[in-house]
Amino acid sequence: VLDADSPHTSPRAANGKPHSALPPQARERLQKCLMSNILFRALSTEALEVVYDAMFERSYQSGDSIIRQHDEGDNFYVIDSGICNVFVESEDHPEPMMMTNLGPGSSFGELALMYGTPRAATVKAATDVNVWGLDRDTFRRILLRQTIRKRRMYEDFLKHVPLFEHLTDYERLTIADALEPCSFKDQDVAIKEGSYGDSFYVIVSGTMKVTQSHNGTQMELNVLGQKDFVGEMSLMFNQPCVATVTAMGPVQCVKLDRNSFIQLLGPLEEILTRNMKTYASVPKES
Template identity: 40%
Template sequence: MNIEIPDGLGDLLRDFTVAVLRERPPDIYDFAVRFFTKVRENRRPKDVPMYVIVDDDDIGEPDKDSFKPKCQRLNRYGRRQSVSAERYDPEEDVSDDEKACHGKTDEQRERLTEAVSGILLFRALEPEQMQDVLDAMFETVVHPGDYVIRQGDDGDNFYVIDSGQYDVLVTVNGEEKRVHTFEGKGSFGELALLYNMPRSASVMSVSHGSLWAMDRNSFRRIVLKSAFKKRKMYEELLENVPILKSLEHYERSNLADALVTKKYTDGECIIRQGNEADGMFFLEAGVIRVTIINPDGEEEELGQHSKGKYFGELALIENQPRSANVYAVDEVKVAFLERECFERLLGPCLDIMKRNSELYKQYTEQHSVKVNCE
């Protein structure tokens, strides 16, 4: 039976999800009633707003002839606004545009590196992609009262805070309300770029400060395209893991988005027996060696595994310390799933994992007994 998805359903659910994540209501059901009631009331046609197109030169460009760039002064009246944001499909993007590169002093690059170090969006990027991020970002100075972004505008830049205080403002029934304040760190502006939608809130500078900005094209090329490639690669990896066959496609996609790449060199310990479990691993490339410390205190090898195997789940299932050691053989690349994501994303597979863990425990117990008898 073919089920036709009504027009507008995807956009409606997306907007509702964004609103929930932004406002974090204590009662999601009451919030849903208010949200959809307001959507229904706002369905009447509205006048199309007039956009003023301002050249980038009006807000200043980095000095390309100097190693030290000019900081851009944010102009609340001269911001670049696009009439409409084209939809971006990373799968169809085969362009090889010239990378944006804004020169920086060593001091600026050090500050920027520290500012982006905790940004979740960049966590899955490879080292060379992080260098592209650092090159593409430019510094913007702000003064009290400057609007960095305005609710309803199209997204032009993604921002990382270097210094200063910033209020997040949402206009409700014509009244602007403060919903959050950034104090010297954080990032904002990614939702409009990620979902090709207008700004969902305004951000105003409360004090003097500086921001690191990345233009929309660079953000898409580095963040969205790399995230798409990462998801495709991990989806292919996960499709070959037998216990994950019970997952639906969208569940594997969510799992792929949560994985983080980690690399280990020859002989490096990936898991230490007795340590607290922080997550589980999927072997992406290379070979691992598994050992246990037997009752006599001697370390004994149980076997080796190659691409497609998973490990580290036993301690999470049993809520106990690690029961074995895992070492890298030559160069090893793994996909790491944090403990917090484990039960949420792998719920349908937990029963299978528990059965496998019982077999594993029986094997190790039998093996230990055999060693002691010898």
């Protein structure tokens, strides 16, 4: 298997620019893969066409290294099929420690391209893996400005949200990529009891009250403020919302839609599951 960051892994036309002559079925797979990845969802149709034409396909066997920590990075990757493991070595842990695993639609390799630094981790194929690669020049031209702007906007805020404080910097940055701002006016209902939620919210400013129907009346359970979050239960278990969440005056939030939340759930699942206990003692309507 070729070294993934070798210059020979990105086909180039005579003008030096990457190109791909993908058959229709392969292009359809690529489009589906990119639309499941957070970084590409906000791109214009024209920008996506440039990306489609620049991307190239590579396959790896279980155990192969796709990128190696400390190497120079030339390409960015999106997983089409299979599972990859991410390993990091440090002064405290010279033996590489597995930090997480990545599945279809997940991406890696952007940090070295964004900041011109060596690879921050090693990514190995845990199963047979198929990936789509994008060269440094196209990544920087199409995705760099958008990605850096969004990460700078939310990085400091996320560090101070208790839910995210134990995540790695990379995990927080990945969440920042997916966040979208939203706002509510006084008495706007963000989440309605009994409905199926479609978003997970973190409050940036303002307050929201949480109420639940009990014997025909609305019982106030809690008042939420900055850095609190709501909406996780319905998304985690695909069940109706157990309470209504209403704005108390103007409220600014950031949100993850259902697809992004499920894609990013791994690092947060244990923390979110612990928070379910908050609801365990609440009396249900008879």
